[in-house]
Amino acid sequence: MDLQRHRIKKNVLNKSWERHRILAMASKGDSESWQDSLSPTQIVDQYYRCINDKDLRHLDEYISEDACFDDYAFTKPFHGKEEVMRFLGQLTQCMGRNVKFKVKHIYEGEDLTAAVNWHLEWKKKQIPFTRGCTFFKLSNEGQNMIIWRAEVLIESPIKPGSVVLTLLKNVTSIFDDYPSVTEWFLKSPQAILTWILRIYNIFVAPWLNPLLDGYIKLWSFFVRLLNSAITLGIFISKIFIK
Template sequence: MEAVINLPARTSCHRLGIDSNITKRLAIRFPSRRTKCSLYSDKIEIKRHTINNNVLGKYWGRNRILAMASKRDPNSQQNSLSSAETVDEYFTSINGKDLRQLDECISEDACFEDYAFTKPFQGKKEVMRFLQQLTECMGRNVKFRVKHIYEGDDLTAAANWHMEWKEKQIPFTRGCTFFKLTKLGKNLTIWRTEVLIESPIKPGSIVLTLLKNVTSTFDNFPKLAEWFLRSPHVILTWILKVYNIFIACWLHPILEGYIKLWSFFVRLLSSAITLVIFISKTFFK
């Protein structure tokens, strides 16, 4: 006879850059035994820890419930991480720049689709190259702060987050990532992601006006709409060609001169501030 113990629990995971609220239900199953099952037996040990430390860039701030099976049968399989815990480990590895642990989180046939890029990253090698560049660009002080992790059915999860510099939120860095995971032996690995990032441009009601014009055009010219929706990349490629031929040749020199002009003013201002500081230290000791 199989005994089932359901322990509803709310787990709050605080790691560096991560504030994850995961609501789940722990189901602990015991193999059939002739002896009477007792909740107070030494087969299950529930421990509640309150840890406030900062070790190797990781900190824990709230109560964390750990459910552990003591005196486990050596032939039984250990429980793997859940979908939400795997996602939590993924963001923690990025914040800690732990590429080895991050490599274990990614599936061999992974597909990462970040809508800030024109094409998705296909395969583990390409994904890891992108994540390595990401960790390098983040520097020492920029971290992901995950506000919530939501666990769905069929090995799916979602997380909303923003980025912080020394625990201060960076503007226009809010985002949401959707995860699809797959089983690799006893463990879960990330197979597919879709990343949505906040746009720094806030067009507001202009979006609704643009949407109305586009839908009206589609309704009036359905064949043109079907052709465009079948191959939207053709239009984008054509626009890029027009830009490179007619616009880039004179726009790039203007932007380059604009950048050089601002660089000159920054150096001039820096020299003036340095001179003022030198004079103040010399005459106002």
């Protein structure tokens, strides 16, 4: 009996959400009249729909003026609505005509928070290594609920496996052996990275960069050669298959 009531409740919620979607799509010209009635889950759902539709005008309505988008694939977060919208505009351009976000699940938390796991699809076919998870923090501005902060985690194409555990063990051992240095490093990691970058530019870059440049040129040559061979093979096959 409890299971049946749970199923009925789930169906009612799903129908309510679908009804909100239909009303939202039908009322885009008067967004302020319905945006305040949507839940964080539905706001996030509309956010991804606007990206898939490349509807930047309505996407702009869901972003706070002091928004912060922290995509961990980038070295720095995007601060402010202007930076965030510029990034989202570049994202929609790079997606082309056929790539879409496929939202798998949206989980709503407390204090106007939501989490989403998703992947990218090309013509409804999943693209490898494009799984991701985004954490949203929303806020109420006037009568509208809008996205204030987002943190994006994207699947890495490199799968180091147990190497990560070995590396973690070695790093934590160094941290434990040199606690004072570790505290200084964790307070100002940029100083260490700047120092390492200077050493690289002075001692490593002069001989490593030419090697990498030659390696890239060599692979480019092989790719062009392979492309020519495939083109020639197709041309010959058309002659004999007639």
